Amino acid sequence: xxxxxxxxxxxxxxxxxxxxxxxxxxxxxxxxxxxxxxxxxxxxxxxxxxxxxxxxxxxxxxxxxxxxxxxxxxxxxxxxxxxxxxxxxxxxxxxxxxxxxxxxxxxxxxxxxxxxxxxxxxxxxxxxxxxxxxxxxxxxxxxxxxxxxxxxxxxxxxxxxxxxxxxxxxxxxxxxxxxxxxxxxxxxxxxxxxxxxxxxxxxxxxxxxxxxxxxxxxxxxxxxxxxxxxxxxxxxxxxxxxxxxxxxxxxxxxxxxxxxxxxxxxxxxxxxxxxxxxxxxxxxxxxxxxxxxxxxxxxxxxxxxxxxxxxxxxxxxxxxxxxxxxxxxx
Numbered sequence: 630x631x632x633x634x635x636x637x638x639x640x641x642x643x644x645x646x647x648x649x650x651x652x653x654x655x656x657x658x659x660x661x662x663x664x665x666x667x668x669x670x671x672x673x674x675x676x677x678x679x680x681x682x683x684x685x686x687x688x689x690x691x692x693x694x695x696x697x698x699x700x701x702x703x704x705x706x707x708x709x710x711x712x713x714x715x716x717x718x719x720x721x722x723x724x725x726x727x728x729x730x731x732x733x734x735x736x737x738x739x740x741x742x743x744x745x746x747x748x749x750x751x752x753x754x755x756x757x758x759x760x761x762x763x764x765x766x767x768x769x770x771x772x773x774x775x776x777x778x779x780x781x782x783x784x785x786x787x788x789x790x791x792x793x794x795x796x797x798x799x800x801x802x803x804x805x806x807x808x809x810x811x812x813x814x815x816x817x818x819x820x821x822x823x824x825x826x827x828x829x830x831x832x833x834x835x836x837x838x839x840x841x842x843x844x845x846x847x848x849x850x851x852x853x854x855x856x857x858x859x860x861x862x863x864x865x866x867x868x869x870x871x872x873x874x875x876x877x878x879x880x881x882x883x884x885x886x887x888x889x890x891x892x893x894x895x896x897x898x899x900x901x902x903x904x905x906x907x908x909x910x911x912x913x914x915x916x917x918x919x920x921x922x923x924x925x926x927x928x929x930x931x932x933x934x935x936x937x938x939x940x941x942x943x944x945x946x947x948x949x950x951x952x953x954x955x956x957x958x959x
Contacts (some may be wrong), residue, residue: 630862632892641859654663654895655873658834659924661890666819670820672922673695675695675701675711676698676707676711676714676749676751678694679711679718680714680829681692682694682900683714683717683718685803686877688727691714691715692715692727695708695712696878704738706753707754708756708846709735709755710757711733712731712735712738712758713735713758713760713762714761715727715731716728716735717764717766719823720768720769722928723772725772726866727936728767728768729765729769731765732762732765733762734759735759735761736759736763737757738756739752739762740757740759741851742755742822743755743756743759743793749794749795749801750798756796756798758797759799760798760802762913763802763803763806764802765947766782767779767783767806767807768806770782771810771929776811779810780810783803783807783810784807786803787800787807790803797918800918801917801918801921801922802921804919804920804921804923805922805923805924806922808921808940809921809942810930813869813937814934814936814937815934817841817843817929817935818835818916818920819834819939820832820877820911821916822877822911822914822916823912823915824880824891825910825912825913826891826895826905827895827899827910828905828906828909828910829907829909830909830910836875836935837933838933838956839871839872839873839933840872840873840931840933840958841872841874841875841930841931841952842863842867842868842931842950842954842957843875843876843877843927843928843929843930844876844877844908844927844928845877845878845920845922845927845928846853846871846877846926847879847891847927848878848893848894849954850925852924852926852944855944855946857902857928859945859946859947859950860902860904861902861951862947862949863947863954864920865907865950866951867954870958872954872957872958874904875908875909875910876902877910877912877913877920878894878910878911878912879912879917891912894912894957898910924942924943926947927940927941927946927947928940928943928950930954930957932957933957938953938956938957939956
């Protein structure tokens with residue numbers, strides 16, 4: 630994905646995930662439960678306005694801006710992204726009728742453009758719109774009390790996208806939505822490392838009996854870097870209470886670049902996070918996909934029985950991290 634689309638995806642995903650997390654967990658009153666996504670400076674002015682209206686909960690204005698954009702520029706890339714934003718915005722304000730309409734339109738336009746594996750590489754706006762359509766369709770079913778249908782829809786779409794050789798990020802978004810619906814209360818999926826830094830990781834099963842905090846990250850992720858000091862303080866405090874921390878990541882570059890990339894991961898973990906001797910870093914593309922890590926950081930909290938108690942695909946404050954771990958310790 631381009632920098633613009635990655636920013637668009639990450640900022641709204643964080644806003645939506647923070648809302649979901651806030652509904653589950655206690656938080657200090659001074660901390661807003663759903664921060665508005667920051668605008669991506671390279672996006673079209675109409676797209677930025679749509680995002681601003683959505684962050685304010687003003688869905689009708691967002692729809693009107695999108696309509697105006699179409700009359701001025703046609704169905705360009707920003708129009709396709711705008712449809713995706715409006716679909717998500719409708720879900721955010723729980724206007725499920727509008728969410729259904731916009732999600733169907735996003736899927737229709739996206740599928741018309743994504744016919745071959747090569748299309749997925751060049752039609753980035755369509756890929757983003759398709760991922761949004763799938764997520765919003767599942768959210769709509771869940772909101773209607775049709776959870777099993779939502780899971781089935783996500784499973785069917787994941788299989789279809791795997792067959793279509795869709796990009797990792799699209800498939801991870803599908804897994805993320807699935808996890809948001811049903812991972813809590815389930816046994817944490819095992820992590821099978823393809824490689825590792827900062828000490829060998831055996832398995833989650835070997836940690837049974839301890840509370841476990843999974844911190845999924847990427848060494849080039851700005852949000853992860855800004856989370857580093859907070860995460861380190863939490864690790865230092867709770868490691869003394871026999872809480873286990875694991876920081877999975879994956880290789881993001883080409884196969885021939887992995888030796889160099891692994892060196893960057895090791896350097897970042899040692900120099901920025903300063904947790905080399907405390908927290909293992911298993912490298913696993915499979916685990917990152919299964920845990921739906923389409924945006925980093927992502928946190929998963931696992932109790933002593935190996936059951937997930939909280940899933941949060943977003944940054945967290947020290948207060949929120951501590952509160953979630955205290956629940957594990959109780």
